[in-house]
Amino acid sequence: MKERHVLVVFPHPDDEAFGVSGTIAQHVQNGTPVTYACLTLGEMGRHMGVPPFANRETLPHIRKQELEEACRILGIHDLRLLGYRDKTVEFEDEEELADRIAAILAETNPSLVITFYPGYSVHPDHDACGAAVIRALKRWPKEERPTVHCVAFAKNCEQDLGQPDVIRDVSPVIETKLAAIRAHRSQTEGLMQAASKRGDALAWLKTERFWTYRWDD
């Protein structure tokens, strides 16, 4: 199905890389505009390159450039950097954060939103990001809300949420996806090298899985 507009909301510059970038590339290929709102620049990341080419102070600049390169590769022309700080999203005022996201929702009017499933996404920034998107959308009447596809990877997500209901085969765009992953060099180079040594990188990257958010109101 061709979407009108896709809005991707994640807290860290590489959150889209492994689990969503193939989906993004396919939407772009279908002619659907994609907006990516990224809450932080991943300032507190621990991957600094091997050997380290980033430091605590240069990391956000490097990750911003990597994200811009990934967006260029994926064909995302609308990247919004919201200016929050890594590892602090959960401590922000929830209403203010939802206001920022609500403004982007109102402006872009997406038919599909992609974010983290709140409570099932391990990193507190992931959960707080997903929760803010849901909070913003709950201000809309239920029947006017866009579909929300969530990424989740907590140990209990399948037990609580069941199997993911959206399974996308992204093998037709796998080269684009791999290039987008590699664009986040500071964060992914070590992982990709380890995976290629094991020889299992491609298999799991060819499929992307989402849970459609179930409204509880």
Next chain:
Amino acid sequence: MQPIDAAAVQEALDRFANRDVYIHLETTNGAYASHHNERFFSAGAYIRNVRIRFTRGKITGPGPYRVGLKLQIGWVYAEGLTHWEWTNEGQLLLAGHDYEGKLAVALELSDTPFA
């Protein structure tokens, strides 16, 4: 110290907001971590009696808890917090003890410098 009561800690954090307070913040693996396990890379840091002023303090998590203090132009953050205490001097002490009961992290706030 008592197991953290998140609502009570939130109330205490609110009382310290928007005024000058002294902070002690510490993380530690203990001085012997690398001695006991050569593959363990020991790291830690602490600051003590640094004066800060935060606009919002918040405790989150299901336990162990996390606390973030938003400053005018910065942040203070601690994770792994399990216990708390209000001292007679009005100091808020938060600590995280590991599975063996040893201190791993401490975040403390006081209106006056710590001794």
